[in-house]
Amino acid sequence: MEEFFAFFNSAAFFTLFFKAFAVFFAFFYLIYAIIITRQTQIMNKTLSTHTGPIIFALSFLQIIFALLLIIASLTLL
């Protein structure tokens, strides 16, 4: 029992807590990035400009960032 409580006071618990939050937020960010990318497509369709492909690419970049965050959260922590 003492070992169980000791775990909650240990650095290992803090690391696990930090990691769980980081992964959770990274997954949420991934969902957000997908929504933004989809909405950018709709916005581009509503108003077409010559910079449309660049704007879409930058929005899509967020999905890559989100995946990067998930990988970083899982491996660096």
Next chain:
Amino acid sequence: MADITKPSHNISHSFNILPDVSFETQGPTETVYLVLRKHPITQIWWILNAILLPVVGLYVGNTFLPQFFTPGQLLTFNLFLIIFTFSYAWINFLLWYFTVGIITNERAVDLDFYNVLYKEFTATTIKQISEITTKIGGFIGSLFNYGTVFVKTQGFEQNMEFDLVPYPSEVVRVINDLQNQT
């Protein structure tokens, strides 16, 4: 005075004459004469936030936090901070870029994106416009020459407004010119 026979734009692309753009409900004979966005000075707060947030965050993160966190945790924290700041700036840019007022030879169109998930599209024919009012408010508005153009229509048609656009009096002049042409 803006010449509406030649394509031109200001440095921030907030006042574009004969731009190379098209919109969803554009008719085959419709020519876009003017595309208006909010004056960039009105976007200064999110731009400042986007600059200050990573600077302050990285400074605080790398000055005070190393005693509490491991290098891996700090690196992850910094990554989150930079990427979230990019997203914050990007979403604000998108809202600014796609919230436009469009004047064509046939219609005046107001396209508003209040957030990424909600858009409002208002349009009226140039002929139906009965009254145009401009409002330039405050020291900053006068200094940078931007204001809101209110376009009122006849009867029960929807009124529209182009918020905080540059050169509001030029916008009125262009609409009046187009009204005289039709």
